[in-house]
Amino acid sequence: MQTHPSGDTFRDTLGSIYGVSRKMPKIIAPLTDIRCSTAKPREREYKLFDGQGLYLLVKASGGKYWRMKYNKPDGRAGLASFGVYPEISLKAARDRRAETRALLTKGIDPIESAREKKADRSAASLNNFEAVARAWHASMLKWSPGHSARVLSELEADLFPAIGKRSVADLKTRDLLAPLRLVEKRGALDTASRLKQRTVCIMRYAAQNGVIDYNPALDLAGAIATKKTVHRPALQFERLPELLGRIDSYGGRPLTVLAVRLTLAVFIRSSELRFARWGEIDAGRALWTIPGCQSAPNSFQVTASKTFQSATWFSSVSCAV
CATH class of the missing domain: 3.30.160.390 (Integrase, DNA-binding domain)
Structure with a gap:
């Protein structure tokens, strides 16, 4: 190979002219x-x-x-x-x-x-249907503990298994309708109707908190069959003696008879009667003080008619219990 007077080879000379490094790239096995x-x-x-x-x-x-x-x-x-x-x-x-x-x-x-x-995955986990539904449920502070538990139980049973882990931003109307159809198919029309209303509320909560821009549950209106309401005719006044006679001749639990007769006398809600406690009743004065609750915070008093103002009647209730 020819050598330049300086001692460099011809290849070195070309490399210096064209800027090519003398070092060859290292080959990695x-x-x-x-x-x-x-x-x-x-x-x-x-x-x-x-x-x-x-x-x-x-x-x-x-x-x-x-x-x-x-x-x-x-x-x-x-x-x-x-x-x-x-x-x-x-x-x-x-x-x-x-x-x-x-x-x-x-x-x-x-x-x-x-x-x-x-x-994105973290945000999706925070904004899936179950997480948003539980946040909505927790915001319903006016509900009684019993009602709150029933609402959550229905969500856990019928909605969370189907769409709980899906991001609310990805849910379409057809996705929200699918679990409701399953409830409808098994004949639980009242449950399906309640779940539809709660789905609307949950998705509205998501929209109000900026998770979604539009509530697709609004288009569920009319999608679920409803049970036809059958209105019972009012009892005619002249048939009241017949009603009382049938109540007295009822062959079931004596407590049921007493409870119905008391309802006719004081006209209270069935829940107030079913959850009554003896500490609320003053038998001597025939006075019943019904305590307040979350939906009706003020207590009120009920005075029974003369028919029930005897210690014998209250004794009958005590024995029936």
């Missing part, structure tokens, strides 16, 4: 599974390179971790972690390298992309 598995720890951590930025970091403790060096779209250096070997195999690490390079060709930083996806 791809890793193998055997090399990865047999790599032993040293006093200091070291790297086994596979090419295109991917390498296996072998710690002094013996742990082996996949890493990939790359340049971010803005030119800064980046370092991606792909997991631990051998849980993440050589092939899996290469697949992730290919995914990372594909994102970089689109100008996307893979680390930022992963963070955004994680944030």
Whole structure:
């Protein structure tokens, strides 16, 4: 080979003219599974390179971790972690390298992309139907404990298993209708109607709190069959003696007879009668003080008619209980 007077070879001279480095690029032999598995720890951590930025970091403790060096779209250096070997195999690490390079060709930083996806998953878990429904349920502070428990029980039984884990932002009218159809199909029309109303309220709550822009449950109107209401005719006044006679001749529990007769005398709600306590009743004065509740916070007093103003009647109730 010809030599320049300065002592450089012809190739060196061309390299200096055209700006080509004398050093040839280092050729990296791809890793193998055997090399990865047999790599032993040293006093200091070291790297086994596979090419295109991917390498296996072998710690002094013996742990082996996949890493990939790359340049971010803005030119800064980046370092991606792909997991631990051998849980993440050589092939899996290469697949992730290919995914990372594909994102970089689109100008996307893979680390930022992963963070955004994680944030989206976290937001989706907070805004799924069950989470929003429970938040709505917790906001109903005026409900009595019993009613609150019944509402939640119905949601847990019929709605949460079907759509509870789905993001409310992804739910369409047809998705909300599907579990209601199942309840309707088994003949529980009243339950289906209540669930439809609560679905509307839950999705309205989501819209009011900025989770969704439109309430798709509004289009459920008329989609569920309703039970036809049968109105019973009012009892004619002249037939009251017949009613009292039938009550007295009733062959069921004596307490039922006494409860019906008391209802006719004082005209209270059935729930107030069923949940009455002896401490509320002054038998000597025939006075019943009904305590308040969440829906009716003020207590009120009921005075029985003369028919029930005897200690004998209250004694009969006590015995029937």
